[in-house]
Amino acid sequence: MSRMGTQKEIARRAGVSVSVVSAVVNGTEHTRMSDDTRARVEAVIEELGYVPNNAARALRRQRSGTIAVVVEKLENPIYRDMFHGIYDAAESHGWAVVLGDARWMRSGSHFLAHLLGQGSIDGIILRSEGLIDDEVLAHLRARPTPVILIEGRHGLDGRWLAIDDAAAGRVATQHLLGLGHRDIEYVGGERWVPSLERHRGYADAMLDAGLEARDAIPTGYGSQSGAAALREVIDSGRRPTALVVDNVLSGIGIHAAAHEAGISIPGDLSVIAIHDADIAGDVRPALTTVRMPMAELGARAVESIAAILEGSPTRFGLVDEPAPVLITRESTAPLQVSPRPW
Amino acid sequence: MSRMGTQKEIARRAGVSVSVVSAVVNGTEHTRMSDDTRARVEAVIEELGYVPNNAARALRRQRSGTIAVVVEKLENPIYRDMFHGIYDAAESHGWAVVLGDARWMRSGSHFLAHLLGQGSIDGIILRSEGLIDDEVLAHLRARPTPVILIEGRHGLDGRWLAIDDAAAGRVATQHLLGLGHRDIEYVGGERWVPSLERHRGYADAMLDAGLEARDAIPTGYGSQSGAAALREVIDSGRRPTALVVDNVLSGIGIHAAAHEAGISIPGDLSVIAIHDADIAGDVRPALTTVRMPMAELGARAVESIAAILEGSPTRFGLVDEPAPVLITRESTAPLQVSPRPW
DNA sequence: CTGAAAGCGCTTACAG
DNA sequence: CTGAAAGCGCTTACAG
Structure with a gap:
């Protein structure tokens, strides 16, 4: 395990030129040599623990x-x-x-x-x-x-x-629609293009179902903003039965705020988040998500x-391939026939 | 926004040698020059958007x-x-x-x-x-x-x-002890040295309080293994009132398993995890942790x-400085006088 | 089959 | 105050 050295040193020890050393290091076809020569060079490389110098290589190869x-x-x-x-x-x-x-x-x-x-x-x-x-x-x-x-x-x-963020919004919304929900809102960023696209997908799905698409409930990234968004909904007096959320962390924040407000998920409110992550499966109730490619x-x-x-x-x-896939966990459920007022 | 070029090209355009260019690029004291020369070189650098070549530099500077x-x-x-x-x-x-x-x-x-x-x-x-x-x-x-x-x-x-993992184990355990808990167990890895150290800290604190230190309840990293560890405790018939956990994710897994088993945290069981992370504050109940430097x-x-x-x-x-600090959240509480049997 | 040489783009003594 | 030159460790035509 000595100092590793350079091709020059290998060449000297093996009694060949650096061109040959370079050729065996790189497996270059171009420079041909006898098996014996190659073996000798390889032995020295092994012995010195030679490793090529990346900086020199990068400089030369551009x-x-x-x-x-x-x-x-x-x-x-x-x-x-x-x-x-x-x-x-x-x-x-x-x-x-x-x-x-x-x-x-x-x-x-x-x-x-x-x-x-x-x-x-x-x-x-x-x-x-x-x-x-x-x-x-x-x-x-x-x-x-x-x-x-x-x-x-x-x-x-x-x-x-x-x-395909729009497709993600659509898949999430259609899942909720399939569960019987009609009063669905979207929680997400207002400026960030991907979130705008997800909202567009949500809106498309709502419109296709003959329902009114609402403006996004503005939020940033992270659980604090998810929590704040839910509080805003509560304060507004609106009572959606389901929410499509921009991202997993905001979804977790919504869980927290719901917990604090005594709202049961998914009993009172279904929540689905876009993008999947392990943590979505770790929290309780586990968060239903849309996995993206x-x-x-x-x-x-x-x-x-x-x-x-x-x-x-x-x-x-x-x-857009593979398409977004729904990961059904515990935070979404069929619409209650007689929802408990929150 | 042209091709950026090399010092050689800058030198040519500015009518100086590359030594001078190198000196202005690097702010080298060594090579002195007139203000006029420097200004001329700087202008060309600006004009070409010159940026030094890292590979050449690395090779030369070693x-x-x-x-x-x-x-x-x-x-x-x-x-x-x-x-x-x-x-x-x-x-x-x-x-x-x-x-x-x-x-x-x-x-x-x-x-x-x-x-x-x-x-x-x-x-x-x-x-x-x-x-x-x-x-x-x-x-x-x-x-x-x-x-x-x-x-x-x-x-x-x-x-x-x-x-200082041992100190972390000690801080966590002492927090629980201060809350009146006596029947405290440690959940953590068996082979991984830091976890062994944390267990040692736990054991020291227990011994100092005149209590028996138990072997670690073995677990890996991640929420699944945290959940498995809690189930193991339940199956064993033991009923500790508090748990010190190796890591935040395992702590979250314990929350999940407790939720499933109908065990209330912190009502029936206090949980504290070592290491802090935002997610600890995002879940409900929010996880008490020990922040490490x-x-x-x-x-x-x-x-x-x-x-x-x-x-x-x-x-x-x-x-070991700064020392571990306790981040008190919702997952730990004083020992109940008449604990509900789980 | 193998070697000598140029050159990638820098930095740094050294000379003047 | 400024320039010419060597050399960092490679790769790659080119010569033999």
Whole structure:
């Protein structure tokens, strides 16, 4: 387990030139050699524990073999499957993937410099440009490094990919409709495009059923805003029998607020959230959700980078396969015939 | 927003040598120049949107300015504060940080190659070597790149850092004791060192109170195993009035199993979990926890890498400041005088 | 089948 | 105050 050394040192010890060492390290067909020579070189590589220097390689190849993925909040459980999809696809392309948090992308941060400085990152998968400031975005645009925008529909040069949020809203609403609910409301963000799309899906489903679609009950991300949204409904005097919620965490917040207000879920109120996560199955009552094809979204993003890099055409837009799937748990139930007043 | 170019091109356009360009890019004192020259160079840099090539820099400097952090499950909420601590400390050292998941560190994966290949990563912060296989570990050991182990007490060359798990167990148990509970049990992993330490803290506190410390009720990570542990207690016929739990997710699983079994928390059973996370406050009843100094742990890990890299001495071991702090929420309550039998 | 050489884009003594 | 040159560790035509 010595110092590992360089190709030059391997070459010296094996009594060959660096060209040969490079060829055995990379399995290059181009440079041919005798089996004996190869074996000798391999033995020295093994002995020294040689590992190629990535910086030198990247400089010479003009490609680092690394892609970066930047999301808003790393700990958000909905990314789990997406990371998985990204990682698998990247491996099959021979790429390493590194992750970062958008909260790190402040103008002038070293993390940003790492992304922007040529030579270390071949492509960037970025969630929602809304999260980073305009100055940073301008830097990103100015680089030749491909940037794929995920979950935003107005990406750099049309390079965006998103799940079918409208379909998710529709699936969720239809589930509730099928359970006999009519007085259904939607809880979600007002500005964030994906949430707007989910609301559109909700509205479509309501209209198709001959019902009135209501405006979204505005909320942010997270359980506090879910709880606040339910309190707002209560205060307004409205008494919907079912709610479609933007995200799992807000759904959990609604559970909490319902608990506090003595509203029983699903007895008095059915709740379904968009996006799935383990935690939805862990809370009680377990939350019914709509699972989205996040792994596929991630894989598609990687394939798009590959396509851009090799100059082949690629299709951006909606990743609508597989379709959203309903995960029925405990928070939704058939409409009560004689609902208990809350 | 042109092609960005190289120092050579900047030099040509500004009519200076690359040495000067490099000096203005890096703010090097060493190479002095007239204000006029500097201004000319800066103008060209601005005009071309020049950004240094990280690969060339890393090769030349023999340092990449990037550290890697590898954890078991990125989505685990307890990492949030740690990432924050790591990121802030790294920024102050001028480093970028990249994140990875231990599930990616399979032998032969490109992610691993990215970590191992010299030149791209200056230091590695790795959570729990138990998570990766021996072959990968051997690779890691063989590299000169410093590796700091977090949350394991037998790190490479004694380079480990951990929170004071025993203190956490003690704080949790003393809280329960203060509430009048005597029949307290501990739910946690049997093999994982941090959990063993937490159990030791529990046992110490029990002994100090003149009570008998029980063996840990074995469980893994996650809500399913928490739920299973509670069912095991129920089946055994034992009726503890309070439980100290290894982790938040298992605590949530215990809530779920209690809900199913008709056991009221905290009425019939008090539950406190070690480590804090937002989700603990989001569920109902909200889970009482012990917050650990995870941000400090992360920052210390970065400082250790810095110290190793510059050859200065550094202290490894327990990060015991600030001390664990009790976050009282709804899942713990004073011992009932006449407990309802479950 | 194998070697010598150029060059990727930087930084850093060194010379003037 | 500024420039010419070496060299970080690779890969890849090219020559033999």
